[in-house]
Amino acid sequence: MIYIVDDRPTLYFEGVEELATGTVDDSVWAQYCSDRNAWKIENGKFTVLKSQAALTADRLRERRRRECFSVVDRGAMWYGRLTNEQKTQLSAWYTAWLDAPETGAAPEKPDWLDISSE
Numbered sequence: 001m002i003y004i005v006d007d008r009p010t011l012y013f014e015g016v017e018e019l020a021t022g023t024v025d026d027s028v029w030a031q032y033c034s035d036r037n038a039w040k041i042e043n044g045k046f047t048v049l050k051s052q053a054a055l056t057a058d059r060l061r062e063r064r065r066r067e068c069f070s071v072v073d074r075g076a077m078w079y080g081r082l083t084n085e086q087k088t089q090l091s092a093w094y095t096a097w098l099d100a101p102e103t104g105a106a107p108e109k110p111d112w113l114d115i116s117s118e
Helices: 026-032 052-067 076-080 084-103 111-116
Strands: 002-005 008-010 022-024 039-042 045-048
Touching (some): 022 026, 022 045, 026 045, 026 052, 052 084, 084 111
Antiparallel strands (some): 002 008, 002 022
């Protein structure tokens, strides 16, 4: 349980119940705590500003930026070494990443990509 004290999220401490103006369930807090723009506390009450689907989409966009774009933004020399099958798999993987915020799922990286990206 996260307690709201002086309009701030606060962990448990002795006597916190008497000071708290509200609470947030741990499972809800776990979803929202990493994105300060996803919630606010006003008048001692926790208010959600983004849906869980929007949070998931944001996380997937960040993962896509880290995991996908560094691969697909490589030069012609790297692409020229790929087989036609690898190019097809890479294209499907890239398309799945582009769709990930809407589908809510991150695609599995082709096995060969781990080897060739080292």
